[in-house]
Amino acid sequence: MVVACHCEGRGWRFWGESDLKSKFWGRSIQLDPVGTLTLEFDDGEIFQWSKVLGGVQDINGKTVASLFGKWDDSMHYKINGDSRNANGSEPHLLWKRSKPSKHLTRYNLTRFAITLNELTPELKEKLSSTDSRLRPDQRCLENGEYTKANEEKLRLEQRQRQARKMQERGWKPRWFVKEKGGETYSYIGGYWEAKERGNWESCPDIFGQVSTDQNFD
Template sequence: MNSEEEFYDAETGLESDDSCEVSFKDALVFDNKQVTEGSASQENGVWERRKTLPAEMISRNNFSVWSILKKCIGMELSKIAMPVVFNEPLSFLQRISEYMEHTHLIHRACSLSDSIDRMQVVAAFAVSAVASQWERTGKPFNPLLGETYELTREDEGYRLISEQVSHHPPISAFHAQSLKQEFEFHGSIYPKLKFWGKSVEAEPKGTMTLELLKHKEAYTWINPMCCVHNIILGKLWIEQYGTVEIVNHSTGDKCVLNFKPCGMFGKELHKVEGYIQDKSKKKLRVIYGKWTECMYSVDPKVYETHKKSDKKTGGDTKKVKQELSCEGEELDEMPEVQETVTVIPGSALLWRITPRPAHSAQMYNFTSFAMTLNELEPGMTRLLPPTDCRLRPDIRAMENGDIDTASTEKERLEEKQRAARRERSKDEEEWSTRWFQLGTNPHTGAEDWLYTGGYFDRNYTHCPNIY
């Protein structure tokens, strides 16, 4: 077994309702983005991003993950080798960039004059950032040390750079910035995983920081816990749970979101509920919805009135104890989703998930956005550093449906990485990151990997040869 590879798969998915049939007649609309099939960057007529992958998803029917994981119950999955067939054709660095799929929410927050209105939309963005995990059961490729990924979206008004800054433990750092100096969004991610027999539990490590520059505001939060069920047998599915606190460090406002575990009968599956409070702890708005569908905001008094009315009509007759852990679970079947989001009259729609393409299930359950992430646009190769994910031969081979080449190349790259580490050890040389350095997050005071700048100067002469 290759002990050098980390199996970290903090980003996977779960099937939700096929429809989002909710009533919008009583809802105000915060999210006014027009969604079209395929890409949002087709208006200029210069470049139309692809709507499909070169090959369909590779079947995993003849492979058993149990043979690999059966000796790892209760352990942290930090050095577990997985066959390439369980991957999806993206690096974890590319998976991180999917946080930016709903960047229009950040632009919306930037345009609002009221801080509570901005907090509502930032909360919706924090939920939307994990929405692409829905049904994504493939494991992204572990980034090699020094690997990078650049995403520039002029149509959405931002550019992003990410780098694998550490191999043991695996840490990925990213920094996104507005092309018009409206915002910066950055963080470093180290998911800690444990295997519990039928499920994998992922504890998020790393703070998300969103800065709205015009308003001189900084928001921070940590993503929710997640649990991937039916690792051994049955249909893979995921639930996200735990409390996410979004803090506005400039005003003292806070949004507390509860990602609810599904419970014994699945009544709470996918649900997110919380509130916004000011620095005096007065509740100003209630936030509710599902991370797989949509999020709303409503006045707390209206919410409480609706809740009391719901109880009188038997809408909440049974309480179930909910444990925030996968450990010791009795049943692991995915509960049926009993309802979509019930909209309370007077609610404001904050966000609605972008519909996936009809062929998504044959394409690793990718969103339209994810479908474009490994694409090499015309003339791009000469602009990218040699460390960019798009140039990885194992990911490229898997995307093309060549599983044998993908497996061979993956093993070659891992051995090359080990050999490079042995050489550094022999020479007593420390690895030096290129675009990020370890420092202190100025808003939380915690240790964080911070972007040092210079990437977009396009001087890549000192980039390592990792492929």
């Protein structure tokens, strides 16, 4: 599965894609994240990095800082030394994982993670039909409807198998296009306009009922 994203804000744009290369070693599995992330500012300054990020280089390719930490705990950076300061600076904290709430949730999610999955009536009106927050199996599980959640999970898996066969016939991403001769996906526009109008007719109904009048065998 390849994930592509595009974000815009006041004075900046961020885009990139992420993929996983996996290897099975018998008793363990190795997952290597690949892809390039780009951050561009209106003044023309551009930052690019790949996963896993371990150092920062200047325009001449010299490593001027090192990054280290754990993705689920914290991340630090350290400015590399020069002839006057061989050891460089002391480590500085970039970010640290928030502690779970005293009142633990079923999945031990942080407050930020819980808000990402929150779905209000006002927000639901602005979401595309493909937004993951609309997954019926996920909602049933969160509501404690375990039997129904499993039924919905099996139904969606069947629908995914059907969609995979359709993709083999020439399916293309709706909001992104793969650049020729590379693995980079570029945003082609249209998403924010569709959100503004509340018109998602061009999006597939990925959570709906499985069609029984099509044969893909």
